[in-house]
Structure formats: C-alpha cells, structure tokens
Amino acid sequence: MPRTLPEPSVDSFDLTVILSALADPGRRALMTALYQRPDPIDCSVLAEEADLGLSNPTISHHYRVLREAGLTRTLVVGRQRIVRVRRDDMEKRFPGLLQAVLGGE
Template sequence: MADELLPQPDTADIELVKVLHALGDPVRLRLLAIYADGAEHTCDPRGLGLEQLHKSTVSHHMRVLREAGITSTRSAGRNRFVRLRCDDLDARFPGLLDALLRSLER
C-alpha cells in the first residue's frame, strides 16, 4: 500500500484566521512546539509526551492543525506521520511561525 497524504489546504488557501483559531488551544500549541523540530512524528500520545490524553483526543487536535494548514499528515498503512508545514506557513505568513515559536520558549 502506497503512502497517502491526508487532505490539507494548498499553500495559497491557508487562512490566517484558521491558523490562529487552531493554535488557540494549549494542546495544539504544545504540538506546534513538538513539531517545530522538523521531523515526522507519529500520532502516539506517548511518543509526543501527551500520555495524559486519549489517542482520539490527540487525533482530533492533529486533524484541526492539518485542516488549518499548519501540519501535513502522511498515512502509511495503519500509521500516520505528522510534520509541520514550515515552508508553506513561511511563504504564506512570513515571520509568523518564528514569532509563535519564540513566544512558546518564554
């Protein structure tokens, strides 16, 4: 079975209001900080340091981030891998991602 990208908005269709709305939740902000390393991450709450959350809750947060255009999700068999869309976000909203990540470091 081939890898498949789940539906996500094209770069030009990413809307600032949707991005900011998606990041208005503390769990999704934490996921943003985790994904900022540029690597692909699984949907396993334990691998993300979110053991206190049910897997379906984490999946919901990941879907919100993907539908807002913040992340890209690749499906490979029964596994899903998530990556931050750094280049797309920087192209659409220059400096936004850096500002958000700097604010999370404080």
C-alpha cells in the same frame, strides 16, 4: 506509495483558522514539539512526548484541526500517521509567524 490526508492549498490559508488552531494549548504543545524536530515523526510518539493527558479521540481531533488549518502534513503509512510541519508553505504565506508563536516556548 504513501497516501496524504486532505489539506488546504497555500492560497486558501486562512489566518483566522490558523490562529484559532494555535490558540489551543494542547495543539500548540503538539506544534511546538513538532516544530523543534527537523524530521517527520509518528503521531502517537509525538503525542506521548508532548504528554497532553488527553484521550485518543481528542488528540486525533487536534491533529485534524492542525492539518486542516494548513499547519501540518500527514502521511498515512500502514496504521501509522507520520506528521510534519508545513514550514515552507507557512513561511511563504505568513512569514515569521511560526517562529514568533512557537519559537519562544
């Protein structure tokens, strides 16, 4: 049974936190690559695809920021981390935001 890393509830979404998370180019590159995919994906595969040129600790940090902002959900499967965009939750709270920010990149 897969574990889920801590994440905020929809009600506690904070626009300042969300915009700060999306303001960083590296995190936005991760989000854009993730947003284009229909299905969840392995963290490291996505990071390699995004080709950020950052160290593992830094990438891990960025994933955490995205998750704690409520943008992503992370499942723990063995040594892997499977990540996905929280589309419905984001759409419910800030409709059109993800499309406006990530859609045109």
